Amino acid sequence: MNSSFDYCILGAGLAGLSLADSLQEHDLEVCVIEKDDIGSGASGTPGGLVNPATGRRATKSWKAEACYEAIAENLEMVSHYSKTPFYRNNGVLRPALTKKMAGKMRERFRETTWSEGWCHWLPEVEIKEKHPGITCIEGGLWLPVGITVDVGRYLQAYGSYLQEKGVHIITGFEPKPNNSSTGWEIRHNGHHVDAENLVYATGYGTLSVEYWKNIDFHPIKGQVATFQSNSDPLGFDHSLSSLGYIANLGGAEDNTFIQGSTYEHDFEDTAPSTYGKDYLRKRLRRILPGLEEHSEIIDQWSGVRLSTPNRKPVLGxxxxxxxxxxxAGLGSKGLLYGKFLAEHYVDHLLNGTDLFDEISIHRMLEKN
Incomplete structure (x- = not known):
């Protein structure tokens, strides 16, 4: 292969593929290079949520409506390129586990303007009617708009979709770009890529790139586990967000679910660990003790994502x-943020619109 491109993107995760899509929509020639496989990094978790109420107080996410619309439309479009379904519009239930948590969640709910039908406060009795056996104190939130996604499968299908649209995707080698007077040059094993622009969307790998050494990133390891119930099917259709999350991809008649995630700021390696298993099982026991008692872990996954001081991505x-x-720096909200921010950055590149202050790289550079 010997080709010239307007943009070469390093990394085929949520950020890289979303940006490739948005650039290609404007008839730009785009190449994506991934050192492993599509979705092989922290983006490729087997179970994630599009959940616009985040944190212990269930705070409405930044740019929630615009971000939700972008990812919801993209999931539907990309779904036609997968042989098996990879997402479900099944809602997210957020029970409060203590009186203090309930008070803070209810206060935040009352002071937040939610789009019609997006978020409802349910008293404890209704939460327990909706999900028998769940731990709940005084009530919680029901978000009918919540979406559950097998993100790894989504990204694989997204790659197929983009290749059909004309995006060149190269996997299986770690690129070493060289800057020249005319742009960027990458050569490896018969591949020769010339690009006017180079984009790093390499997630955790960004920490080892000299160009970005002054960006204040914080790596966080996250582990998830696939559980299988040894008794009856799950009996509930929705997913849960409480002390992490439970991603229900199979519905009420299935007996498997995904429990996530650990938030490890100090870790020695990136592999799944016994600590992760114990941590996730403990969290499950707190939320659904009956289900935990009759379930076993059948698979485990881990990845490292990048966070920033304001917990917002970095673009620029x-x-x-x-x-x-x-x-980079999409953190735990990459699924929600990715497509919207890709469109925002392309608008900035092509039309000169200002980047949102919260995500602009300038906020990081001004501190150095």
Missing amino acids: RHPEIQNLHLF
């Missing part, structure tokens, strides 16, 4: 190299 040009870009 390198301060000294104008044809070098960064799209």
Whole structure:
């Protein structure tokens, strides 16, 4: 292969594929290079939620409506490129586990303007009617708009969709780009890629890139486990968000579910561990003790994502190299943020619109 592109994107996760999609929509020539396989990094979790109420207080996510619309439309479009379903519009239940938590969640719910039908406060009795056996104190939230996604399968289907649209995707080698007077050059095993612009969407791998050494990233390891009930089917259709989350991809008649996630700021390696298993089982026992008692872990996954001081992604040009870009730090909200921010960055690149202050790279550079 010997080709020239307008943009070469390093990384085929949520950030990289979303950006490739948005660039290609404007008839730009795009190449994506991934050192492993599509969705092989932290983006490729087997179970994730599109949940616009985050944190212990269930705070409405930043740009929730715009982000939700972008990912919901994209999931539907990409679904036609997968042989098996990879997402469900099944809602998310958020029970409060203590009186203090209930008070803070209810207060935040009352002071937040939610789109009609997005979020409801349910008293304890209704939460327990909706989900018998669940731990709940005083009530919680029901979000009918919640979506459960097998993110790894979504990204694989997304890659197929983009390739059909004309995006070149190369996997299986770690690129070593060289900056020249005309742009960027990448050569490896018969591949010769020339690109006017280079974008790093490499997630955890960004920490080892000299160009971005001054960006204040914080790596966080997350582990999830696939559980299988040894007794009856689950009996509930929705997913849960409480002390992590339970992603229900199979519905009420299935007997498997995904429990996530650990939030490990100090870790020695990136592999799944016994600590992860114990932690996730303990969390499950707190929320659904009956289900935990009759379930076993049949698979485990881990990945490392990047967070920032304000827990928002980082987008922008390198301060000294104008044809070098960064799209990273999506953290735990990559599924919700990815497509919307890709469209926002392309609008910035092509039309000169200002980046949102909360996600602009300038907020990070001004501190250094």
